[in-house]
Amino acid sequence: MKVLFDPDIPEDLKEDLLKTIEEEKIGEICKQCGADTLYVALINHILDVKCYECGYSYLEIELSEE
């Protein structure tokens, strides 16, 4: 799937995130609505990987902020 990132997500995190998303084997389309785009939101040090169209959440990653 295509991945869009919240503008607040630092550049150096994006490559790791793409790798993590790939390992989750989410597939090429959303199993809920058939869209082909994921959105990664950053809220209170939690990364929420969800469908861009329907908002179905596939993955939450807690950032260990120093």
Ligand SMILES: [Zn+2]
């Ligand atoms: Zn969806």
